[in-house]
Amino acid sequence: MDQTVSKKLFQQKGYLNLIAAQTLSSLGSWLDMLALMGLVAIKWNASPLEMSGVMLMFVAPMVFLAPIAGVFADRFERKYIMIISNLVCIALVLGIAFSTALWQVYLLLFIRGFFETLFGPAKSGKVKEIVGMDNIQTAMGISGMIDNASKIIGPFLSGLLVAVIGVQGSFITNAMVIALSTLLLLGVPKAKAVHRKIESKKIGWFMGMKTDLKEGLVFLRTIPVVFISVLLVTILTMALQIADTQIIILLRDIFVEPTKIIGYGMAAAGAGMFLASAIYTKKEIRSTLQVIIVATIVMGVILITTALIRDLPTGILTVVYPIIFFIMGFSIGTAVIPTNIVAQKQTPVDKTGRVFGFINSMSTLGMLIGILSGGLLSELFGVVVAFILSGSLLIVLGLATIPVKFMVERRHIHVTESVTGAQGKA
Secondary structure: OOHHHHHHHHOOHHHHHHHHHHHHHHHHHHHOHHHHHHHHHHHOOOOHHHHHHHHHHHHHHHHHHHHHHHHHHHHOOHHHHHHHHHHHHHHHHHHHHOOOOHHHHHHHHHHHHHHHHHHHHHHHHHHHHHHOOOOHHHHHHHHHHHHHHHHHHHHHHHHHHHHHHHHHHHHHHHHHHHHHHHHHHOOOOOOOOOOOOOOOOOOOHHHHHHHHHHHHHHHHOOOHHHHHHHHHHHHHHHHHHHHHOOHHHHHHOOOOOHHHHHHHHHHHHHHHHHHHHHHHHHOOOOOHHHHHHHHHHHHHHHHHHHHHOOOOOHHHHHHHHHHHHHHHHHHHHHHHHHHHHHHHHHOOHHHHHHHHHHHHHHHHHHHHHHHHHHHHHHHHHOHHHHHHHHHHHHHHHHHHHHHHHHHHHHHHHHHHHHHHHHHHHO
16 A cells, blocks of 8 residues: 555545444444344254245345435435435334344345445445545455454454353444444545536426436446446346355254354455455556456355365364455455446546446346355255356356457546546546
């Protein structure tokens, strides 16, 4: 990381408040994740489909609402959007803590997914709004490191909290952490300029919203390498989720205490993604598609390996599985982080919300399809087949992308020059 750039960023009080709030918010997302999985998979002995339903309720709102959340982030003050999102999530987390039936968890997770969707595009836009174009790669790298460090610390703390104060205590602690994040957001500065508004009152709010929803997609299509990268990450996410949502089912059949192993695994995956974030904070990204190809093939091989070695002694698997999770985490970070950085660099600040709203929507759509497919495949053919199919799809995707890379990157050089010129006028 460039020490001069990093020093300048950390001298900005507004930026410090924002990343501190993000740190607590990201940590809070993982503090109750293990408690939730334990609540559903262990206490209620959820089936593969029921386990998929938990993730489905959480991510389904993001598919349809992420583009709308992006429009809001470009129209309204991003600071207030993040604060409102946090406040509602506090109430919902507490509601989950005292749920007595699975349908209640489903309902509360669905509403929570709706409000958490508002947070992402607002945060992405606010980061660029505060730090400017020159510091955006370093700022995005730091943001990624925070998110992924939370995946290391969060599962460990979550397991500790569940052991010491129980499932309900874990959710209550998470609500307190989100409340502190909200207080920090009060110190984030408002935008210096008013966000984009409807140019003509004759258009009307609804028609203006419809036009704005299209702009994220329209703009991304002017940058083919970024657009293709987003599509690949979407398909990658779909294939990965076929296995990811069923990992607790696989581990439940192997270990006496599966939550402990998945806690180690989540921390290891977070460490891998943290390392990827640290590398791409300072590394020049010459070919986004190149790193996606390599990462996708590696993930495919790892998922197949995860299923095939399940009959090894549990003592060996206790060591091997966290290593596998680490490699997976690094590979995911290698694919996703460069895509987000390149998208941030190419997008003007007044379009950031809509562009990242569309990106988040696409990624979540892939996740949603993967969750449904994973649950159905595990129910029909078993969890091992689901893992092998997921890995095979990733390998095929990586290999199929190789010829696409050469075609798309030839066009990217000319398109980047024109978009950069356009940003200079924005």
